[in-house]
Amino acid sequence: MISYFTSRFYLKMCILVCLPAILLSSCINDQSSKTYEDAVDIPVNQEIAAELTSPPFVPRAVGKRKAKKLIVDMEIQERKGQMTDGVSYMYWTFNGTVPGSFIRTRVGDEIEFHLKNHPQNQLPHNIDLHAVNGPGGGAVSSLVAPGHETVFSFKVLNPGLYVYHCATAPVGMHIANGMYGLILVEPDGGLERVDKEFYVMQGDFYTKGDYGDPGLQPFDMKKAIEEDADYVVFNGHVGAMVGDNALQVNVGETIRLFVGNAGPNLVSSFHIIGEIMDKVYVEGGTLVNENVQTTLIPAGGAAIIELKINAPGEYLMVDHSIFRAFNKGALAQIEAKGEKNERVYKGKIQEGIYEPEGGAIQEMPISYKEVEASKPPEELTKEQRIGLGKNIYSNTCFACHQPEGQGIPGVFPPLAKADYLNADVNRAINIIMRGKSGEITVNGKNYNSVMSAQSIGNRDIANVLTYIYNSWENNGTEVTEEMVKKVREKK
Amino acid sequence: MVLKQIIFLGSLIITNIAMAQNPEMAFIENGVYTPLYGRDSVQIKVDDFMLDIYPVTNEKYVDFVVKNPKWRKSEVKSIFADNHYLAKWKDDTHLDSEAQKYEPVTNISWFAAKAYCKCQGKRLPTLDEWEYAAMADKTLPDARKKESYNQYILGWYERPKVVHQQVGSTFKNFWGVYDLHGLVWEWTADFNSVMITSESRSGGQNNNLFCSAAAVGATDLMNYAAFMRYAFRSSVKGNYSINNLGFRCAQDIIK
Numbered sequence: 001m002i003s004y005f006t007s008r009f010y011l012k013m014c015i016l017v018c019l020p021a022i023l024l025s026s027c028i029n030d031q032s033s034k035t036y037e038d039a040v041d042i043p044v045n046q047e048i049a050a051e052l053t054s055p056p057f058v059p060r061a062v063g064k065r066k067a068k069k070l071i072v073d074m075e076i077q078e079r080k081g082q083m084t085d086g087v088s089y090m091y092w093t094f095n096g097t098v099p100g101s102f103i104r105t106r107v108g109d110e111i112e113f114h115l116k117n118h119p120q121n122q123l124p125h126n127i128d129l130h131a132v133n134g135p136g137g138g139a140v141s142s143l144v145a146p147g148h149e150t151v152f153s154f155k156v157l158n159p160g161l162y163v164y165h166c167a168t169a170p171v172g173m174h175i176a177n178g179m180y181g182l183i184l185v186e187p188d189g190g191l192e193r194v195d196k197e198f199y200v201m202q203g204d205f206y207t208k209g210d211y212g213d214p215g216l217q218p219f220d221m222k223k224a225i226e227e228d229a230d231y232v233v234f235n236g237h238v239g240a241m242v243g244d245n246a247l248q249v250n251v252g253e254t255i256r257l258f259v260g261n262a263g264p265n266l267v268s269s270f271h272i273i274g275e276i277m278d279k280v281y282v283e284g285g286t287l288v289n290e291n292v293q294t295t296l297i298p299a300g301g302a303a304i305i306e307l308k309i310n311a312p313g314e315y316l317m318v319d320h321s322i323f324r325a326f327n328k329g330a331l332a333q334i335e336a337k338g339e340k341n342e343r344v345y346k347g348k349i350q351e352g353i354y355e356p357e358g359g360a361i362q363e364m365p366i367s368y369k370e371v372e373a374s375k376p377p378e379e380l381t382k383e384q385r386i387g388l389g390k391n392i393y394s395n396t397c398f399a400c401h402q403p404e405g406q407g408i409p410g411v412f413p414p415l416a417k418a419d420y421l422n423a424d425v426n427r428a429i430n431i432i433m434r435g436k437s438g439e440i441t442v443n444g445k446n447y448n449s450v451m452s453a454q455s456i457g458n459r460d461i462a463n464v465l466t467y468i469y470n471s472w473e474n475n476g477t478e479v480t481e482e483m484v485k486k487v488r489e490k491k
Numbered sequence: 492m493v494l495k496q497i498i499f500l501g502s503l504i505i506t507n508i509a510m511a512q513n514p515e516m517a518f519i520e521n522g523v524y525t526p527l528y529g530r531d532s533v534q535i536k537v538d539d540f541m542l543d544i545y546p547v548t549n550e551k552y553v554d555f556v557v558k559n560p561k562w563r564k565s566e567v568k569s570i571f572a573d574n575h576y577l578a579k580w581k582d583d584t585h586l587d588s589e590a591q592k593y594e595p596v597t598n599i600s601w602f603a604a605k606a607y608c609k610c611q612g613k614r615l616p617t618l619d620e621w622e623y624a625a626m627a628d629k630t631l632p633d634a635r636k637k638e639s640y641n642q643y644i645l646g647w648y649e650r651p652k653v654v655h656q657q658v659g660s661t662f663k664n665f666w667g668v669y670d671l672h673g674l675v676w677e678w679t680a681d682f683n684s685v686m687i688t689s690e691s692r693s694g695g696q697n698n699n700l701f702c703s704a705a706a707v708g709a710t711d712l713m714n715y716a717a718f719m720r721y722a723f724r725s726s727v728k729g730n731y732s733i734n735n736l737g738f739r740c741a742q743d744i745i746k
Binding site for chain 2: 221
């Protein structure tokens, strides 16, 4: 307000006493737009409470606001949460979420950090913010016992996206249990405006039991030291941004992702299946790379990713160290709504079979009779079918449906003890033969995904289904070639 | 007045008699141990001493404040105890429930714990004494290399909001002492003599501390458990009164 009035005052004076030429040169002298060579010199003029958000959301952009004194209030909570269906974990958190609240600042802001350790907590904690220029990134000043509060202050000088984490001994254990988050320092004038912004952070977890072993799973220090992760997840647990919780965007919107990687051990090969990242602020700093397929995010590092989705549909964010995505949980969804744009993506135009010998792509034969008839008939016993089916399963099915038929919650439906499977054998045959898309309900949970048609013959379908029906407490149906054939001929 | 004198005399007598026979205390035989903060060559000698078998209970602490009004929560000076002092008691001299009687007293400051022990003719154990006695599991005086021992301790450190159990509800160790692990944290006389700076990864004089944690080997888990105790101790001050921090007393053997 003050600068507004002063400039008005000068303006009036100028109009009264000066020539228009002087007006131009001396009167457009707004104090507020002054630039500072050294961020240390940027003055702060007001005190405000920082807006903090839990993932995947981020606070409002700083825009054109001046540097201020920002009060950040955080409570450390040790609390039980869900790692995946049926598996719980004792998380240690900043403000109750993993990752902790997102802090959004601009260069020159002076942060007054209030760190509170809940009285019911068992342990002392502290915080190291990578955005701090000072010993231990604040860790030195912030060790706080249960039931106490510590206050420390720092000025943010370097624009970028930074990780914060607990640095109390043993440091690795505090990070492995979820004590991390991101702090953004925007440049003077703010980042360019975009339509949607999200907060995504990867972390690896080490549990006594293997992936999916039910119950409350304690932290396993030995596995952590050996870097043998059971879970690699985005935003604290498996399926945090999948199904109903998928990130929602519209086709054509500009999207900015603030992506961090807490580790404690693993480096992330961050990739979005089906999209090219238009811009990546490499390692969260100032360097911008363009048209990136996969960007490396170090443990204790971050990246700002900007993109625009051109075609509607589901896009998966994964750690492209790909077993982490499909077997350990490092998978999240972006759901883009909007009009199809065939100039960008046409979808499947035609399906054929490819025969290297023939050199030409041929149409599928209309009748499978010929193909099947050409094979020597052979009666198999149920046991033989199960044995052969198991091989097919491990070659074709298990990447999505998982070794024990457990599926991946929210993404790939389970086959083990699955009501949907046991209810209708012909439907199951049909799905393998012709694929399936759209919403289905399996064991009370909704799945809305796509399974492509599997190009395997009648015998293989019969065998793999017999294996599935005779595993994991399913109903023991034996599927024969005859049954598969009937389904094949129906259409 | 008379009562006070009796207590005073009593405590004088107690301090002058070797308490090897005290049924509430266990005898801990002297020995050497390598503390977390030392190099392998640094060995600490711990003399014979007596240690309370159980942490001090709420019931016993009620007796203490009845006799020593200045340690009641309405009377205590804030430099000696912060405002969480005895937070779970109903009032100055009454507990919230009958069950609390046998639970360890917590929300207790270091000054208060020290005064209590002094009044019994005892003292707080030193950090080395406490760590030395706490190396034991059920069968061994030094079980720190056993994985099960360390897992038990780490498991407890990880669990917040533990409902307080009665004293004696964990295991009896080699020396006949209960509850050193798994019940509450405990004050020691010189709790802050080994500071893990709050920046626990720093070099300099804390280099040894950090290096021992960084070493890969059989001792890692043991160090991690000990690290958490040292970190906890470094985070507190003498007047802090914390929900899961209690104490027990020790005593010299007078030859």
